Amino acid sequence: EADIYQTPRYLVIGTGKKITLECSQTMGHDKMYWYQQDPGMELHLIHYSYGVNSTEKGDLSSESTVSRIRTEHFPLTLESARPSHTSQYLCASSEGTELETQYFGPGTRLLVL
């Protein structure tokens, strides 16, 4: 079982609200990722970080932002939630070696009304 945690696990929120999805890992991994996954669809990378103060946008355009102030913490923020943001958000981390395995958190299921 990987030591990577996400909170909340489920969130129902109204349009226009600001939300922050938390992700933390205790493995000391430098690389962390945020993915978005809709039911029956593939994972899409929306943000990643190679270390403290390093953040990059992924392949899927996203209105969310991330920060990496501490190695173990990689929160994702939506300034103004919309129904189109309804999805599952998965956080992952990896060691950064060539055959790196990404360890995933349990995910946050977000429903924006």
Place this chain on the structure above:
Amino acid sequence: KNQVEQSPQSLIILEGKNCTLQCNYTVSPFSNLRWYKQDTGRGPVSLTIMTFSENTKSNGRYTATLDADTKQSSLHITASQLSDSASYICVVSDRGSTLGRLYFGRGTQLTVWP
């Protein structure tokens, strides 16, 4: 265009039976291929990783094969159990480490019935 295609989209088998899931990819240049298991409502968990030179990799009742020439991989599950019910995702990396990116398939949803 780099893609990962999985088949079948869904599969139902009886407990104790074997099954094989398929993954075809067009990712190039190829670095490695992984199979993940994702239980409902959970994050994916790695089952196997194979590089270009590896033809097969086992993890308990799970055996993955790779044919880098035809760009095909399979995941064989032996003596299925109810706990095998999950989505199985094929992931291909185009390079290792910092320069690499991952291409995800949509997964095969496996249901094991008693």
